[in-house]
Amino acid sequence: MPLQNVWLDTMLELKDVRKDFDGLRAVDGVSFGVDEGQIVGLIGPNGSGKSTLLSLIAGTIEPTGGQIFFAGEDITHLPANEIFQRGLVRGFQDPSLFFQMTLLDNTLLPIKNQRGEQARYAPWRRFWQQEEHDHSQKAGNMLEQVGLREHFDKSASDLSGGQMKLLEIARSLMGDPRMLLLDEPAAGVAPKLAHEIFAYIAMLRRDAGVTFLIVEHRLELLFNIVDYVYVMHNGKRLAHGTPDEIIDNDEVREVYFGD
Amino acid sequence: MIDLSNIDFVATTIALLTIFGIWSIMAISLNLEYGVAGIPNFGQALFVSLGAYTTGVMYSRVMPLLAGHDALDPCDADTLASALQLRSDIAQSMPVATFVTVAIALVVAMFISGLVGYVMSLITLRLKEEWFLALVLLVGGEIIRILVRGYKPIICANSGIAGIAQPFRSITDDTQLGTILFMVMVLVLALIVYWYSERLIRSPYGRLLKAVRENDAVAQSLGKDVVRIRARVMFIGSAIAAVAGVLFALNLGLVSTNDFVVTLTLDVWVMVVLGGLGNMRGALLGAAVITLLRRVTQVAAIQLNQSGVDLEFNFVRFILLGIILLIMLRYRPQGLLPESRRTTVAHDALLTDANK
Ligand SMILES: Nc1ncnc2c1ncn2[C@@H]1O[C@H](COP(=O)(O)OP(=O)(O)OP(=O)(O)O)[C@@H](O)[C@H]1O
Ligand SMILES: [Mg+2]
Numbered sequence: 001m002p003l004q005n006v007w008l009d010t011m012l013e014l015k016d017v018r019k020d021f022d023g024l025r026a027v028d029g030v031s032f033g034v035d036e037g038q039i040v041g042l043i044g045p046n047g048s049g050k051s052t053l054l055s056l057i058a059g060t061i062e063p064t065g066g067q068i069f070f071a072g073e074d075i076t077h078l079p080a081n082e083i084f085q086r087g088l089v090r091g092f093q094d095p096s097l098f099f100q101m102t103l104l105d106n107t108l109l110p111i112k113n114q115r116g117e118q119a120r121y122a123p124w125r126r127f128w129q130q131e132e133h134d135h136s137q138k139a140g141n142m143l144e145q146v147g148l149r150e151h152f153d154k155s156a157s158d159l160s161g162g163q164m165k166l167l168e169i170a171r172s173l174m175g176d177p178r179m180l181l182l183d184e185p186a187a188g189v190a191p192k193l194a195h196e197i198f199a200y201i202a203m204l205r206r207d208a209g210v211t212f213l214i215v216e217h218r219l220e221l222l223f224n225i226v227d228y229v230y231v232m233h234n235g236k237r238l239a240h241g242t243p244d245e246i247i248d249n250d251e252v253r254e255v256y257f258g259d
Numbered sequence: 260m261i262d263l264s265n266i267d268f269v270a271t272t273i274a275l276l277t278i279f280g281i282w283s284i285m286a287i288s289l290n291l292e293y294g295v296a297g298i299p300n301f302g303q304a305l306f307v308s309l310g311a312y313t314t315g316v317m318y319s320r321v322m323p324l325l326a327g328h329d330a331l332d333p334c335d336a337d338t339l340a341s342a343l344q345l346r347s348d349i350a351q352s353m354p355v356a357t358f359v360t361v362a363i364a365l366v367v368a369m370f371i372s373g374l375v376g377y378v379m380s381l382i383t384l385r386l387k388e389e390w391f392l393a394l395v396l397l398v399g400g401e402i403i404r405i406l407v408r409g410y411k412p413i414i415c416a417n418s419g420i421a422g423i424a425q426p427f428r429s430i431t432d433d434t435q436l437g438t439i440l441f442m443v444m445v446l447v448l449a450l451i452v453y454w455y456s457e458r459l460i461r462s463p464y465g466r467l468l469k470a471v472r473e474n475d476a477v478a479q480s481l482g483k484d485v486v487r488i489r490a491r492v493m494f495i496g497s498a499i500a501a502v503a504g505v506l507f508a509l510n511l512g513l514v515s516t517n518d519f520v521v522t523l524t525l526d527v528w529v530m531v532v533l534g535g536l537g538n539m540r541g542a543l544l545g546a547a548v549i550t551l552l553r554r555v556t557q558v559a560a561i562q563l564n565q566s567g568v569d570l571e572f573n574f575v576r577f578i579l580l581g582i583i584l585l586i587m588l589r590y591r592p593q594g595l596l597p598e599s600r601r602t603t604v605a606h607d608a609l610l611t612d613a614n615k
Binding site for chain 2: 080081083085092096098101105109114115116117118122123125129133135137140152153155171175
């Protein structure tokens with residue numbers, strides 16, 4: 001059974017979720033839950049179905065079977081944009097910025113309900129100038145928080161790999177998420193910056209109450225901040241528990257640590 | 260060999276500027292759809308033709324009513340000549356009926372064309388990605404052309420509708436003044452379309468379109484309804500293309516399905532790729548260059564034929580267009596005038612903050 005904290009509400013719940021890719025069962029009957037305000041880790045060997053699972057939750061791909069609930073609502077067949085609107089925001093494993101756009105434009109894009117995004121208002125500045133100004137202040141502060149403000153006018157393609165990861169997190173946060181799905185936020189990032197990213201995640205949970213589900217291979221970072229861990233193997237949920245329980249789990253040691 | 264002495268330079272300049280204005284509108288339309296939003300619309304000929312067909316219908320069936328006459332069947336062999344005469348008479352003597360007809364044609368054409376673009380996009384993009392839409396529009400344009408060509412009630416099938424006089428003929432007897440005024444009208448409309456599209460791309464809406472162009476999956480996961488956004492910009496782009504279609508018909512004085520073949524689409528594509536994807540000034544530049552190239556090759560073709568050279572010189576134009584396209588795609592894919600990186604005034608706001 002997944003962790004049941006009676007004093008917390010279940011934020012995300014998966015029931016027997018499956019995904020087939022032409023014969024390949026990438027996700028094979030996974031069930032689990034994430035409670036509000038938790039940071040939950042999702043680990044497993046390469047190709048075990050972690051990224052696919054995040055895509056299923058975020059609505060980027062449709063499940064072959066099973067059900068997904070977010071904040072009590074069945075979101076199994078909702079399109080990705082609707083899921084975003086409900087406060088469930090995802091990051092991507094591969095850099096997924098808008099590389100031809102400036103950092104500021106990247107950061108402004110996810111803001112919800114922008115009047116200036118409607119074609120009928122767009123040509124008339126007076127309808128959205130004030131709103132845009134407020135948004136750009138907010139975006140500037142967000143870029144400040146991740147240490148990228150001075151670069152706001154650069155193209156996203158001019159950033160380093162680590163900076164791109166930071167920008168992606170900043171961009172996700174501009175959509176006011178209740179829950180963030182992150183896919184290897186520390187991959188390819190220098191140790192110091194990787195530590196900062198994870199410290200930032202811990203702070204977001206503490207100060208803003210954001211719930212996290214994080215896929216990460218660098219367990220020394222991940223296990224510092226997570227409350228709970230799910231382990232996947234061959235599309236199935238192999239184990240679950242607190243970080244200490246997972247490290248001591250023989251099955252996990254065999255398939256994941258290789259000893 | 261090429262004789263320039265019998266060319267009237269004033270008339271040529273007026274004609275060229277008029278055509279440039281019309282092509283500019285087409286280029287801006289495609290630049291908005293493909294350059295900014297990334298939708299490869301291979302149906303430019305279709306949307307332009309909808310504007311022209313609407314003009315044909317309005318001139319032949321609505322204008323006589325507005326002028327207080329019965330609308331004679333413009334296609335029937337018995338009434339064809341008198342219908343044409345009536346049309347020309349009204350267009351040269353009754354300004355109110357003429358201008359109201361043109362205004363109605365513009366509004367109706369924009370709406371029909373926009374709706375066709377919107378619905379076709381919505382249906383096909385729900386099923387498949389945007390290159391499928393490109394194909395549907397390319398083939399659809401040709402199918403509709405063939406249907407209109409065979410179905411009399413619209414523009415008298417393959418005979419087309421003649422006698423689409425330019426509206427300013429109704430207020431002046433001076434033919435050249437009429438064409439100058441029409442040129443001004445075309446250029447003013449082109450300027451409005453330019454201004455409108457420029458405003459669009461420098462707004463949060465422009466940012467949204469660019470995001471959808473660059474990575475639709477990510478835009479979708481950031482809360483954007485990609486299919487609807489694409490369909491909406493197709494409405495706008497198709498409506499703009501229809502404006503060009505109305506002006507095209509008025510300029511030519513004739514609506515015929517022969518003018519809306521795939522080569523029209525190709526010309527517009529070359530303009531946009533040459534000028535600069537996502538840059539509206541680039542679209543204008545591309546339209547200017549290709550308009551000139553078309554005219555030079557057309558004049559050369561006529562003169563060569565007259566001097567007895569048995570060569571289909573128009574092919575040279577297609578070869579040149581092909582070469583331009585290849586060179587641009589190979590050496591300067593962003594076009595002569597690249598897109599600006601920033602979108603809205605938000606950047607200026609932060610810049611002034613930074614300089615404080
Ligand atoms: N779109 C797809 N089409 C076909 N097969 C896919 C697709 N996406 C993923 N797969 C397959 O599904 C399986 C799970 O892939 P997934 O990317 O979810 O693994 P992962 O756990 O994220 O691995 P990694 O740690 O390397 O990122 C793999 O065998 C992969 O090849
Ligand atoms: Mg992965």
